[in-house]
Amino acid sequence: xxxxxxxxxxxxxxxxxxxxxxxxxxxxxxxxxxxxxxxxxxxxxxxxxxxxxxxxxxxxxxxxxxxxxxxxxxxxxxxxxxxxxxxxxxxxxxxxxxxxxxxxxxxxxxxxxxxxxxxxxxxxxxxxxxxxxxxxxxxxxxxxxxxxxxxxxxxxxxxxxxxxxxxxxxxxxxxxxxxxxxxxxxxxxxxxxxxxxxxxxxxxxxxxxxxxxxxxxxxxxxxxxxxxxxxxxxxxxxxxxxxxxxxxxxxxxxxxxxxxxxxxxxxxxxxxxxxxxxxxxxxxxxxxxxxxxxx
Amino acid sequence: xxxxxxxxxxxxxxxxxxxxxxxxxxxxxxxxxxxxxxxxxxxxxxxxxxxxxxxxxxxxxxxxxxxxxxxxxxxxxxxxxxxxxxxxxxxxxxxxxxxxxxxxxxxxxxxxxxxxxxxxxxxxxxxxxxxxxxxxxxxxxxxxxxxxxxxxxxxxxxxxxxxxxxxxxxxxxxxxxxxxxxxxxxxxxxxxxxxxxxxxxxxxxxxxxxxxxxxxxxxxxxxxxxxxxxxxxxxxxxxxxxxxxxxxxxx
Numbered sequence: 001x002x003x004x005x006x007x008x009x010x011x012x013x014x015x016x017x018x019x020x021x022x023x024x025x026x027x028x029x030x031x032x033x034x035x036x037x038x039x040x041x042x043x044x045x046x047x048x049x050x051x052x053x054x055x056x057x058x059x060x061x062x063x064x065x066x067x068x069x070x071x072x073x074x075x076x077x078x079x080x081x082x083x084x085x086x087x088x089x090x091x092x093x094x095x096x097x098x099x100x101x102x103x104x105x106x107x108x109x110x111x112x113x114x115x116x117x118x119x120x121x122x123x124x125x126x127x128x129x130x131x132x133x134x135x136x137x138x139x140x141x142x143x144x145x146x147x148x149x150x151x152x153x154x155x156x157x158x159x160x161x162x163x164x165x166x167x168x169x170x171x172x173x174x175x176x177x178x179x180x181x182x183x184x185x186x187x188x189x190x191x192x193x194x195x196x197x198x199x200x201x202x203x204x205x206x207x208x209x210x211x212x213x214x215x216x217x218x219x220x221x222x223x224x225x226x227x228x229x230x231x232x233x234x235x236x237x238x239x240x241x242x243x244x245x246x247x248x249x250x251x252x253x254x255x256x257x258x259x260x261x262x263x264x265x266x267x268x269x270x271x272x273x274x275x276x277x278x279x280x281x282x283x284x285x286x287x288x289x290x291x292x293x294x295x
Numbered sequence: 296x297x298x299x300x301x302x303x304x305x306x307x308x309x310x311x312x313x314x315x316x317x318x319x320x321x322x323x324x325x326x327x328x329x330x331x332x333x334x335x336x337x338x339x340x341x342x343x344x345x346x347x348x349x350x351x352x353x354x355x356x357x358x359x360x361x362x363x364x365x366x367x368x369x370x371x372x373x374x375x376x377x378x379x380x381x382x383x384x385x386x387x388x389x390x391x392x393x394x395x396x397x398x399x400x401x402x403x404x405x406x407x408x409x410x411x412x413x414x415x416x417x418x419x420x421x422x423x424x425x426x427x428x429x430x431x432x433x434x435x436x437x438x439x440x441x442x443x444x445x446x447x448x449x450x451x452x453x454x455x456x457x458x459x460x461x462x463x464x465x466x467x468x469x470x471x472x473x474x475x476x477x478x479x480x481x482x483x484x485x486x487x488x489x490x491x492x493x494x495x496x497x498x499x500x501x502x503x504x505x506x507x508x509x510x511x512x513x514x515x516x517x518x519x520x521x522x523x524x525x526x527x528x529x530x531x532x533x534x535x536x537x538x539x540x541x542x543x544x545x546x
Contacts, residue, residue: 162390166452168350169384170403170459171376185393 029270036267039260045268049216049245054257058265060216063232064133064239065272068212069198071137071235076144077194083145084152089178108146112207115142120210131238136212140201147200151193155186188284195280199273205243213238214248242269301326301463301493302347302382307359307369309342309351316342316355318517324463324510329485329494331508331525333501335540339517344465344497348382349375363463380407382463383456388472389448391440396432399440399451403459418458425491426454427484446477450484457492464488466496470503482507501541505529513537 001009043057050056083104091097119139129135159182167177215238223231230237240248242265249255249262302324309317317339324330332340346357349368352375361369368378380403391399400419401409409415419436423429428450432443440451449469456464466485470478478500485494485507498504504511505525512522513536521528521537532538 160390162386162388163392165350165384165386166390166392169348169379169386170406170455171378171380172406173376176406181392 032263032266032270036263036265036270039264040267044264048218049261050255052254054255054260056255056257056261058242058245058261058268060219061240061242061245061265062268062272063221064212064216065202065241065243065269067232068133068136068140068208068239068241069202071133072140072144072201073194073198075137076141076148076197079141080145080148081152081190083149084156085178085183087149088153088156089174089182104146104149107142108150110143112143112204115139116207116210118142119207124211129236131211131213131215132236133212133239134235136208136239136241137235139207139211140204143204143207144197144201148193148197151197152186152190155189155193156182158189159185188287191287192280192284195276195283199276199280202273202276203243203269205241205247208241208244209247212241212244214240214244216240242272299326300324301363302495303360303362304343304347305360305362307343307346307357307361309339309346310356310358311354316517317346319359320514320519322512322519322522324493324495326493327489327491328509329489329496329507330510330512331504332495332497332512332514333499333504333540334514336499337516338514340497340512340514341467343514344467344495345384347463347465347495348379348384350379350384380459381461382465383459383461385449385452385456385464385466385469387468389445389452391443391448391451393439393441395437396440396443396451397436400454400458402455407459422454422458423451425457425484425488426450427480427487428454444477446473446480449473449477449481453481453484453488457488461492463493463495466494468497468499471499478503513540515540 043055045057045062046059047055047057048060049058087097087101091100116139119135119142123129123135123138124131127135129138163181163185164177167181168174172180217238218230219232219234219237220230221232224233225231226233226235228234246262246265246269249258249265253261255261300323303322305321307317307320308315320343332344334340342351342355345351346355346369347361349357351357357369359369360367363378363382366373392402394402397419398405400422401415404415404418409418420429420433423432428447431447432451440448443451449472453464453469470481473481482503485496488494489509496508508525510522511525511528513520513528513532513534515536521532521534523533528537529541532541
C-alpha cells in the first residue's frame with residue numbers, strides 16, 4: 001500500500017476506536033445521570049436516610065463523604081508531599097530508593113477490599129478506633145498515598161533542573177531551593193493532584209465498609225464540639241459514606257424506593273466528582289496565572 | 296604577567312564516579328579580565344567551571360585546591376553558600392524565577408536578609424544598568440520576568456547575579472540559547488562588567504572568545520592544553536592541538 005493510504009487507514013482506525021471508548025463512557029455517564037437526576041431534590045439532599053419507609057435523603061452520607069475526604073487529605077497530603085520531596089529532590093538512585101518506588105507502585109495497585117480489611121484489623125480492632133471516620137480516613141490514606149505521592153513527585157520533577165541550579169548559584173541551600181523555588185513552581189500540579197485524588201477517594205466504598213462503618217447514627221449539625229459524640233465533626237463516630245450507602249441500599253436496602261435512592265445517590269456522587277475535577281483545573285489555572293503575575 | 300589573580304586552581308581533578316573528567320589542571324584567573332574556556336564537547340571545561348563555585352559538590356568528586364583570597368575553598372568546612380554569593384553563576388539558558396522583574400533581581404539580596412527598600416531599589420537599578428537592561432525594563436519592573444525575551448531574560452539573570460555583588464561571575468555558555476543580536480548585546484555587557492568583576496566564561500563560540508575574552512584557555516580531553524592572552528592563542532598558538540582545534544580539524 002502507498003504511504004498516504006496506510007496513513008489514512010491508521011487515522012480512521014484510531015478515530016473509530018477512540019470514538020468507541022468515548023461513546024461507551026459517555027453513554028454510561030448519561031445513563032447514570034438521566035436515571036438519577038430526576039430523583040435529586042432539595043429534600044433528598046437535606047434529609048436523613050430512612051431505614052424502612054420511602055422518602056429518605058442522603059444528607060448525612062453526603063456530609064460524611066465530604067468530611068472523610070477532608071480528613072484523609074489532612075493526613076495524606078503532608079505524608080505524600082514529604083515522600084515526594086525526598087524522592088524527587090534528595091533520594092540517591094540506588095537499590096533502597098528503587099525498592100521504595102516499587103513499594104509505592106505495589107501499594108497503588110492494592111485492591112481496596114484488602115486495604116479495608118487491613119484497616120479493620122489494625123485501626124478498628126488493634127488500635128481500638130472502632131468503626132469511625134478516623135479509621136476510614138486512615139484506610140483511605142493508605143489507598144491515596146501512592147497516587148498522591150506520585151502526583152506530587154511528578155509535579156516537583158517538572159520544575160526545570162536549571163531553576164534549581166539558578167537558586168544554588170545564588171547561594172541558596174538545597175532546602176531553601178526546594179521550599180522557595182521548586183515547591184511554589186510545583187504547587188499547581190500538587191493541588192491538582194490532591195483534588196483529583198479527592199475525587200477518587202470520594203467514590204471509594206470497599207475500603208470503608210469495615211472501617212468507617214455502614215451505620216449513620218443521628219448527628220447534630222449545630223454541635224461544633226468535635227469531642228461530643230453526637231457532633232457532626234466528631235472523627236470518632238461511625239459514618240456511612242455516599243458510596244457505601246449506594247452499595248448498602250442495593251445489597252440489603254429495605255426501603256421501598258431503594259432504586260430511586262440509589263440512582264439519586266449515584267448521580268450526586270458523579271456530579272460531586274465532576275465538580276472536584278473542574279475545581280482542580282480551575283485552581284491550577286488560577287495559581288499558574290498568579291505565579292506568572294506575582295509582583 | 297598579570298598583577299592580580301582573582302582565583303587560582305592547583306592540581307584540580309574532577310571525577311564522575313570513576314570517570315576522570317578533569318586531569319590535574321593548574322591555572323590562575325586574572326582579576327578584572329574575561330577569561331574564556333574553549334574546547335570540544337566533553338573536554339571538561341564546563342565541569343571545571345562548575346567546580347569553581349562548588350556547583351559540582353553533589354555530582355562529582357573534586358580534588359585539588361581552589362584558592363580564593365588565600366583560602367582553599369575546596370574544603371568541606373568552607374561555607375559553600377557564602378562562596379556562591381561571591382562567585383556567582385549564569386547558565387546556558389535563562390533561568391528567571393516566575394516572579395516580577397524586580398523580585399528576580401533582588402532574590403539573592405532578600406535571601407541574605409536585606410529588607411531596606413531604599414537599598415533594594417538602588418541595587419535593582421544599579422544591577423539592571425550594569426546588565427544593560429535598565430532602559431528596556433525600568434517602566435515595568437513589577438511585571439513578570441517570564442514576559443521578557445530570551446536575551447532580556449539572560450541579562451536579567453546576569454543582573455540577578457550582579458545584585459549580590461560577587462567578585463567573580465562564572466558563565467556557562469551564556470549565549471548559546473540566544474539569537475545573534477542578543478548575543479552581541481550580552482558580549483557588550485560583559486566588556487563593561489569586567490571593570491568591576493572578574494568573568495570566567497565557557498563558550499563553544501570561538502568568535503565570542505576572540506571578540507570578548509582577554510585570556511583564553513584551551514582544554515582537550517580533560518587537560519588544560521594552553522592558556523594565554525586571547526590574541527596569542529588565536530594568532531600564535533604554541534601547541535599543535537590548539538592550532539588544530541582553532542583551524543577546525545576536530546571538535
